[in-house]
Amino acid sequence: MINWPLFVSQLFNGLVLGALLALISSGLTIIYGTLGVLNLAHGAMFMLGGYAGWLAYTYTNSFIIAVIAGSLFVMLVGVLMERVIIRHFYSRPHEDQLLVTFGLGIVFVETVRFFFGSLSKLVPAPPALVGITPLGFMFYPTYRLALLGIVVVALIILYLVLYRTRIGMIVRAGIEDSGMVDALGIDVYRVFMLVFGIGAMAAGFAGIINAPVVSIAPDVGEAILVQTFVVVVIGGVGSFPGAVLGGLIAGEIISLTSMFNPGYSYVMLFVAMTLVLVLRPYGLLGTAGRE
Amino acid sequence: MLKQRYFLVEALTAAGLIAAPLLLPHLGFSPTTINRILVWGLFGIGFDILFGFTGLLSFGQAALYGTGGFVAAYLLTRLGFPSVIGALLVGMVAAAVVGFLVGMIALRRTGIYFAMITVAIGEVFYFVEFNPLSEYTGGENGLPGVPTPSLNLGFTTINFDTDWTLYAFMAFWYFVGIVLALRIVRSPVGAILSAIRDNPVRAAAVGHNIHGYKLTAFVIAAAYAGFAGGLLGVLQAFMPPDAFTFETSGQLVMQTAIGGAGTLFGPLVGATVWLYLSDFLQTTLHLGATWKLVLGVVFVFLVCFLRRGVIGGLRDLFALITRRRQPPRPEQPSEPIAVQQLASLGPSRRRTEKPFTGAVLEARGLTKKFDGLIANKDINFKVAQGELRGIIGPNGAGKSTFFKMLTCEMRPTSGRILFHGRDITGMDVARVCQLGLTKSYQVNQLFTRQTLRENLIIAALAERRGTFSLDLLRRLDRVPGLDTQVEATLAMVGLTARADVAVAELAYGEKRRLEIGLALASSPSLLLLDEPLAGMSPRERKETVQLLRNIRRGRTLIVVEHDMDAVFALAERITVLHEGVLLAEGTPAEIQRNGLVQEAYLGGVAAA
Numbered sequence: 001m002i003n004w005p006l007f008v009s010q011l012f013n014g015l016v017l018g019a020l021l022a023l024i025s026s027g028l029t030i031i032y033g034t035l036g037v038l039n040l041a042h043g044a045m046f047m048l049g050g051y052a053g054w055l056a057y058t059y060t061n062s063f064i065i066a067v068i069a070g071s072l073f074v075m076l077v078g079v080l081m082e083r084v085i086i087r088h089f090y091s092r093p094h095e096d097q098l099l100v101t102f103g104l105g106i107v108f109v110e111t112v113r114f115f116f117g118s119l120s121k122l123v124p125a126p127p128a129l130v131g132i133t134p135l136g137f138m139f140y141p142t143y144r145l146a147l148l149g150i151v152v153v154a155l156i157i158l159y160l161v162l163y164r165t166r167i168g169m170i171v172r173a174g175i176e177d178s179g180m181v182d183a184l185g186i187d188v189y190r191v192f193m194l195v196f197g198i199g200a201m202a203a204g205f206a207g208i209i210n211a212p213v214v215s216i217a218p219d220v221g222e223a224i225l226v227q228t229f230v231v232v233v234i235g236g237v238g239s240f241p242g243a244v245l246g247g248l249i250a251g252e253i254i255s256l257t258s259m260f261n262p263g264y265s266y267v268m269l270f271v272a273m274t275l276v277l278v279l280r281p282y283g284l285l286g287t288a289g290r291e
Numbered sequence: 292m293l294k295q296r297y298f299l300v301e302a303l304t305a306a307g308l309i310a311a312p313l314l315l316p317h318l319g320f321s322p323t324t325i326n327r328i329l330v331w332g333l334f335g336i337g338f339d340i341l342f343g344f345t346g347l348l349s350f351g352q353a354a355l356y357g358t359g360g361f362v363a364a365y366l367l368t369r370l371g372f373p374s375v376i377g378a379l380l381v382g383m384v385a386a387a388v389v390g391f392l393v394g395m396i397a398l399r400r401t402g403i404y405f406a407m408i409t410v411a412i413g414e415v416f417y418f419v420e421f422n423p424l425s426e427y428t429g430g431e432n433g434l435p436g437v438p439t440p441s442l443n444l445g446f447t448t449i450n451f452d453t454d455w456t457l458y459a460f461m462a463f464w465y466f467v468g469i470v471l472a473l474r475i476v477r478s479p480v481g482a483i484l485s486a487i488r489d490n491p492v493r494a495a496a497v498g499h500n501i502h503g504y505k506l507t508a509f510v511i512a513a514a515y516a517g518f519a520g521g522l523l524g525v526l527q528a529f530m531p532p533d534a535f536t537f538e539t540s541g542q543l544v545m546q547t548a549i550g551g552a553g554t555l556f557g558p559l560v561g562a563t564v565w566l567y568l569s570d571f572l573q574t575t576l577h578l579g580a581t582w583k584l585v586l587g588v589v590f591v592f593l594v595c596f597l598r599r600g601v602i603g604g605l606r607d608l609f610a611l612i613t614r615r616r617q618p619p620r621p622e623q624p625s626e627p628i629a630v631q632q633l634a635s636l637g638p639s640r641r642r643t644e645k646p647f648t649g650a651v652l653e654a655r656g657l658t659k660k661f662d663g664l665i666a667n668k669d670i671n672f673k674v675a676q677g678e679l680r681g682i683i684g685p686n687g688a689g690k691s692t693f694f695k696m697l698t699c700e701m702r703p704t705s706g707r708i709l710f711h712g713r714d715i716t717g718m719d720v721a722r723v724c725q726l727g728l729t730k731s732y733q734v735n736q737l738f739t740r741q742t743l744r745e746n747l748i749i750a751a752l753a754e755r756r757g758t759f760s761l762d763l764l765r766r767l768d769r770v771p772g773l774d775t776q777v778e779a780t781l782a783m784v785g786l787t788a789r790a791d792v793a794v795a796e797l798a799y800g801e802k803r804r805l806e807i808g809l810a811l812a813s814s815p816s817l818l819l820l821d822e823p824l825a826g827m828s829p830r831e832r833k834e835t836v837q838l839l840r841n842i843r844r845g846r847t848l849i850v851v852e853h854d855m856d857a858v859f860a861l862a863e864r865i866t867v868l869h870e871g872v873l874l875a876e877g878t879p880a881e882i883q884r885n886g887l888v889q890e891a892y893l894g895g896v897a898a899a
Contacts, residue, residue, distance in 0.1 A: 038403040085595065094402050095348045096594060099548050102350075102541065103591040110584035118580075222537060226414045229407035237404065263422025270415040277399045277408070 003259075008138055010259045011252070016144050016213075018251020019151040020206050024224060025231040025243035026158060027202030033175035033238030034195045037086055037097045041105035042203055042228060043221030049074045049204025050216035051112050054121045063126040067208050074204025075197045077108075082196035087189070105221070113218040120220075125212035143212055150209055155244065158202065162240060171195055175238055227254070230269050234276045236286020245284055297766075304469050308462040312455060322454035323526075324570060328562045329461040330522050335547050335558020336472045337515020342544075343553030344476060345508040346488030347398075348406050350540050351413030352516050354393065357420060357535035359386035359517020364434040364530035365427055375440035379521040386517020387510050394509035398502060401491065410537070417535040434530040461522060465559075468515060472555050474764045475511065479752050482767055484508055486738050486749040493736040496698075497813050498724035498753030507761065545590050551600025560601050649712055651676050651817050651847045652697065652728070657706035659692050666692040668871045669706070674817075679839075679848045681862030681879075683855065685891060688868040690851050691733075691821075697849070698730045698819055699723045710817065721758050727816035731807045733825055733851075737794050743805055744777060744790040750812035751776040776812060783842060784808040785834075800831040807838065817847045824854045836861060859883070867891070 028042045039045075053070030057063065081104065089097045124130075125143040133142045162168040170191050174181045182188040207216070214220070227250060235246025253272055257265040276284060315325055334356055341347050363382030366372035372381075397408045420428045428434065439452040440460055451460040475481050486494040487501050495501045524530035533539065542565070543558070550561030565586065572582035597604045654672040658665070667689045674680050684690050695701035697708060699718050708716045710728050723729075738746045748767070755770055756762070768774070781787045784804040789797065797805065803823070810818055823839065824832050836857050839848065852858045858865060859879040867875045867882060869891040875882060882888055 032403070038406065085591075088595070092598075095342070095346070096598065098348055098350075098403065098406055099544070100591060100594045102544065103587055103594055106541075106587035107584065107591060110581070110587050114581055114584055223414075226410055226537070230411050233404065233407055233411070261422070263418060266415045266418040267423070270411060273408070273411060274396050277396060281399050 005138055006259060007256075009140065010255045012138075012140060012148075013144070014252035014255030015248070016148045016151075016251070017255055018248035019148055019155065020210055020247075021224075021227055021231050021251050022244040022247025023151050023154055023158075024203045024206045025228045025235070025247050026155070026240050027199040027206075028228050029232055029235070029238055029243045030162070030171065030175070030240065031196055031199035032232075034171055034178065035082075035086070035090070035192050036094075036178070037089065037101070038094070039196075039199070040098055040101040040225070041081070041108060042200075043223075043225030044105040044108035045074050045078065045200045045203035045221070046207040046210075046224045047112065047216065047218065047221035048077060048108060049207030050123075050211045050220065051116065051121070051207075052204070053208030053211060054123050054216060057123050063123070066123060067205070070208030071201050071205040074207070075201035077204075078200025079193055079197040081200070082193045086196065087192075105225075109218050109221070116218070118218060120215040120217040121211075122215040123208070123211040147209060147213065151206070154202075154205060158198075159240070161198070167191070167194065227269070230273050232283075233273050234284060236283025239283065239285045239287075242283055242285035300473060301470055305466060308466055311462070312458055318567075319571070320567065321570075322458060324566050326454070326458055326461050326526050328559065328566055329458075329465045330519050330526060331543070331546060331562035331566075332556075332559030333461075333465050333468045333522065334516055334519035335543060335550075335562065336468050336555055337512035337519075338543055339547055339552060339555050339558055340472060340475065340484070340515075341508045341512035342547060343555075343557065344481065344488060345484040345505060347401070347505060347508065348544070349397070349409040349509075349512070350406055350537070350544060351393075351397070351409030351411075351416075352512065352543050353535050353537065353539035354413045354416035355386045355390050355513040355516035356520040356523075356539060356543075357416060357532075358389050358520065359383055360520025360524050360530050360534050361420070361428050361434065362386070362517070363521035364437050364524040367438055367524075368434050368436045368530075369427075375438060375525060376442075379518055379525070382521040383514050383518040386520065387514040390510045390513020390516075391506065394506045394513070398505050398509060410540075413535075413537055413540050417537070420532060420535045428532065429530075431532055433532045434524070435528070437524040437528050437530055439528070440525060457526065461526070464518070464522065468518075469555060471764075472515075474766075476555065477767060478763050478765050479756060479767055479770055480504065480507065480761065480763050482745070482749055483752060485741065489738040489740050490736055493732075493738065493809065494749065495719070495721045496700075496724060496729065496736070497750040497809060498721050498729070498758060499749075500721050500758040503759040507763075511763075545586075547600075549590065549593055549600055551602030551604075554600070554602045557600055557602055564601065650674060650709070651678075651711060652849070653709040653712075654697065655707045655709070657693070657696055657708065658704050659689075659696060659701065660704045665871055667696070667703075670868075670873050672866065672873065674847060674849060677843075677845075677847055678864060679843050679862050680850070681858040681865040682849065682851045682868065683853075683858055683865060684868035684874070687870075688891075689871040690868055693868060694730070694819060694821055694851055698728065721753075724753065724813055724815070725758055727814070728819070729810045729813050729815040729817075730819040730821060731810040731823060733821040735802050735806045737802060737805060737809070739794050742791050742793050743786055743797065743801075744781070746794060746805060747777045747780050747808055747812045748773065750809045751780065754813045776814075780808050780812040783811060784838060800827060800834075803827060803831070803835065804838065807835075807842070811842060815846065817849070818842070820848065820850045820852075822852055823850065824852055824857055832857065 024046060028039060032038050049070040052073035053066040056069035057066035085100060085104065089100055129143045129146045131142045132139045133145055162171060170181060170186055174188065174191060178188055231243060231246035231250045234249055235242025249272065250269060253268050254265045257268040311325060338352055341349060359382035362385040363378040366378040366381060367375060372378045393412055397405055397412060400408065421430055439450065439457065441448055441450045451457050483494065483499055483504050487504060491501055520534055523534060546561030546565050547558045548561070549564055550557030550559065568586060569582050572578045572585055578585065650673040652674045654670055657667055657670040657672070659667040670693060682690055692701065696703045699715060699720050702717050707714055710726060715723055715726065738749060751773055752770065754776065755773055781790055784807060786801060786804060786808065789801060794802065794805070807820065807823060824835055827835060832854065839850070839861060850858065850862065862879060864877065865879055865882045866873065867888050874891055875885045875888050877885070
């Protein structure tokens with residue numbers, strides 16, 4: 001017998017988690033799509049956002065400032081990472097790119113551990129968003145509801161930037177064929193740097209706004225990275241709509257499976273990924289020819 | 292090269308393993324550390340075959356390491372399995388079976404997709420070990436009480452229960468592991484794995500079932516991982532659950548990269564550096580948990596600057612010191628292609644087909660649509676035995692699409708393709724190549740990290756061994772007829788003198804000839820050449836035209852070419868495509884007089 005109130009609330013939890021995963025995954029996917037680099041340090045970006053925000057919060061006690069600081073800091077890290085290291089790896093094989101971003105991820109995690117220790121930190125939700133909101137059919141934590149709203153807004157902004165601005169047009173053209181964009185006289189490297197910054201920021205932003213829900217620890221990004229990969233495989237690499245769809249699917253799978261047995265949530269995620277790989281190897285919304 | 296000195300590496304390994312317990316303790320290595328290095332090293336041998344040789348970077352090897360380890364430990368601790376070695380072997384087989392299943396899923400994609408999928412799979416195993424299967428695996432407690440091995444020789448029993456006897460046990464298996472791995476990488480399968488790393492498209496095009504070989508590499512890696520996992524339990528007398536973590540997979544990857552991928556010994560060297568540093572940083576420098584930060588930074592620097600790891604770096608250094616780098620060769624012109632009666636290739640393995648009188652290749656109603664665009668429309672096309680057919684047409688006429696469908700690289704939207712009367716529509720490229728139809732590419736598709744001879748060996752192997760064969764332990768030079776095949780092909784394309792030069796050092800014209808040679812080495816009865824003269828100097832063009840004249844003996848050739856003079860001089864019949872349809876077909880003279888063709892090329896001026 002299914003416990004319906006629990007089911008609905010888990011459905012909601014899945015939506016929140018799904019939206020969050022969608023945001024993080026779109027960051028990963030636009031970086032990969034444009035630059036051709038899979039950033040294995042993307043989970044660490046999520047973690048860094050949380051820590052930078054937490055640090056800002058402890059000094060200012062302002063959640064808004066924490067969110068801004070977390071996002072901007074991670075964007076800066078992303079830009080620097082692209083400038084100093086990733087740029088030299090564009091012409092090197094994929095494996096080298098994977099190795100170096102994997103190594104950087106470890107460096108980020110261990111640096112944070114060095115300064116702040118392994119104990120988890122909590123950023124409280126802003127006072128206005130604490131408590132429970134009646135939705136008519138159920139009660140739901142106010143901050144989670146707000147989180148859903150914030151992430152949806154962030155996704156819409158990202159969509160608008162990608163699909164309605166000049167720079168977004170260049171980025172999407174770059175996803176199709178970055179060589180051609182270069183040939184048209186556009187400074188692709190500047191675009192690359194920007195994309196890496198924006199992509200990293202998406203993860204950092206998610207990291208800090210999620211901090212009131214799940215406390216942050218140095219290795220919080222690892223699980224997120226794995227889930228993000230599943231999302232991208234399900235949705236299709238390099239596809240923004242794919243990341244959103246994949247995120248929602250993954251979020252619901254994790255949430256609904258947890259209702260029965262959390263131990264199986266990864267198994268179910270894996271089953272979904274396998275099904276997609278068997279039936280649509282390039283992802284639900286992906287296209288062929290992008291490895 | 293690996294070719295000579297067949298037992299040197301094995302002998303040196305044995306000597307090193309015997310010397311290690313005498314030397315390493317003086318450098319501060321404890322026996323346990325040395326044993327752990329061997330476990331990582333063995334784990335890494337399989338991984339290196341997968342990553343270093345085949346180019347598949349997996350971040351999920353912990354799943355197989357853990358599987359082998361827990362199966363062995365479960366047998367020994369819960370079921371009272373009598374033999375440690377037996378349990379290790381069962382664990383290895385279990386890991387190989389799991390590896391086969393996991394590989395089937397993960398290898399549906401390559402490159403970064405493969406990496407992502409293996410990360411996810413690794414994580415699934417970790418969670419399965421902790422939750423659904425915790426009854427069997429002990430969950431977070433692991434499985435304690437794994438016994439030490441012993442060997443009953445009848446008259447006496449050897450117990451491997453002290454540090455150094457355990458070392459002897461580990462060292463023995465490491466040695467077995469390295470000997471087998473050396474055999475594998477020197478076998479035809481090893482050559483094909485390297486070819487897949489270099490250029491998977493071409494490896495398939497010359498007739499290898501690359502998916503099968505990738506799966507083979509994955510299963511080999513799984514077997515090594517499983518056995519090493521079992522050894523870990525034996526070493527610690529306890530099977531730890533963290534064998535399954537992402538960290539384990541990551542550490543393996545990092546150690547392999549530090550030591551040098553593609554060397555088989557890289558993981559061992561990497562593990563030595565890693566474990567030594569971690570001991571040194573933690574106990575001597577008292578860095579505590581910061582050691583991982585230091586190692587992370589070291590690793591990033593290494594990936595940035597020492598691309599081929601410690602072993603690669605040492606090799607370069609050695610070459611620099613001894614100045615073994617060969618002096619730059621004087622530019623020696625390649626042998627001209629003369630009109631000659633060429634040494635024919637040895638009897639082909641597949642020449643069983645009965646004499647066939649109809650068209651060698653026939654296309655019926657071939658159509659290809661890309662969304663709204665119709666690239667090819669209802670093309671009917673026949674080529675007779677022994678013919679040299681040219682295909683021409685202005686840019687955008689649909690030649691490339693048509694060609695790709697003929698070689699089965701692209702599936703037609705509708706229509707059939709018959710080769711020797713047999714329907715090959717939708718067949719995969721490797722199968723078609725095995726039937727005797729192959730192509731040479733417009734843009735060179737070579738195995739760039741190998742020598743010219745090695746390139747041709749890869750193509751000839753497909754001809755000699757079929758799409759898939761598991762002769763893992765056969766030496767490459769024991770493949771019957773391989774040498775003759777390679778030498779004959781070298782002679783045919785006039786590159787015998789350059790056989791042992793690395794592809795990267797070849798001149799462009801030579802690379803073009805090798806490109807054709809790769810197709811020839813698979814003994815095709817029908818060869819399709821996609822712009823063989825592209826980018827060549829006038830002299831190279833002349834030579835290549837002569838080469839085409841030579842190789843057409845006993846073969847049917849179809850050539851797509853923009854060089855009209857060459858096509859009209861070479862071809863007996865010419866097919867003209869225009870805007871996706873077949874515009875005209877006939878002898879060069881007929882085509883030259885054809886008004887429609889003139890109009891297509893000159894835009895109606897000539898026809899007026």
